[in-house]
Amino acid sequence: MTKHEIPGIVVGRLPIYLRAIQRMAQEGQRVTSSKELGERLGVSAAQIRKDLSQFGEFGKQGTGYNIKYLSEQLRRILNLNVVWDMAIIGAGDVGSALAHYSGFRDRGFQATMIFDNDSEKIGKKMGGLVVQDIANMIEVIRQAKVKVAMVATPADHAQEVTEQLVEAGVEAILNYAPIQISVPEGVRVEYIDPATHLQKMSYYLE
């Protein structure tokens, strides 16, 4: 199967597996099984075996998975052998939190630039980055060949900013603005919207 034939839902589970086995490694564990991993993640062992088998052979029947090896392989599959530079668009509360967030680096990403249209914010430091004028965004991103961006603008501006990011060559957008955005084929969008997760749970509350 080629890269693009593997269902997105399967690809989406690899980072969860990677996170869990890296956690096991931190805890000093060296070997795991699909059964143990499944129990940790609340999924079936069969699903884990089936998902991983789409990408190759990572363990032997009966001996389980070598955690270091599986971790390296998952990182390779997910293109995490490099650290991806990211642009943050919007220097409000969410953008600021992203600029300060220290959890990206270990997992293959680092914010290297942040943009805003507010002259009060431009030039100020935020989590080690200097807020740049959004008017220069397309050029700056294009020159730096940044492929990953996080949109943290108000909903009203998210689509316009997205189009500029695509023009600048960005191929992966993590959208924090609470609105659906359209992108051309070949560009990927993922969404972070805590309120939708909360609303999904409030359905079950009495």
Add this chain to the structure above:
Amino acid sequence: MTKHEIPGIVVGRLPIYLRAIQRMAQEGQRVTSSKELGERLGVSAAQIRKDLSQFGEFGKQGTGYNIKYLSEQLRRILNLNVVWDMAIIGAGDVGSALAHYSGFRDRGFQATMIFDNDSEKIGKKMGGLVVQDIANMIEVIRQAKVKVAMVATPADHAQEVTEQLVEAGVEAILNYAPIQISVPEGVRVEYIDPATHLQKMSYYLE
């Protein structure tokens, strides 16, 4: 069908539909169709009709959906006719951003308390909330009958904190710690982990 027989994946799409039609309402629109909504969201009209039909009749063939009515109904189904109080656990970068985040209130939630174990932080103000000692968390949450919490602790503490939240009567947890947590039946967990979303996209980057 009773509430719990409707698949979680269908329930999970309702907040997305609600967000989109509330956006349309803000833009001054009064009526929409499953076709238009589907185009906005990149899903099929048939899926929207099928999902909504599980909860009742919200539109008439040919005349579409009245946005105000559909919005009210979705809010009722998702238990958003009240504003749910929330506890934030962890007053680090993520907890602080959540305390400052203004996007919850309009969507049915408000952070009313924040806890940490760091004596440097306890007593300080954060986004209008005073950081409280985590040692008192179970009692404070129980007395206030808070049912919703956001866990923003380091991964190492997330499971322990979760168990305390469950003991305190919390039934819905939004977990920002990058680790899978276990909860007893009847308690729901949703996850926010931007790195897993980014890694899912880096798979496709060259």
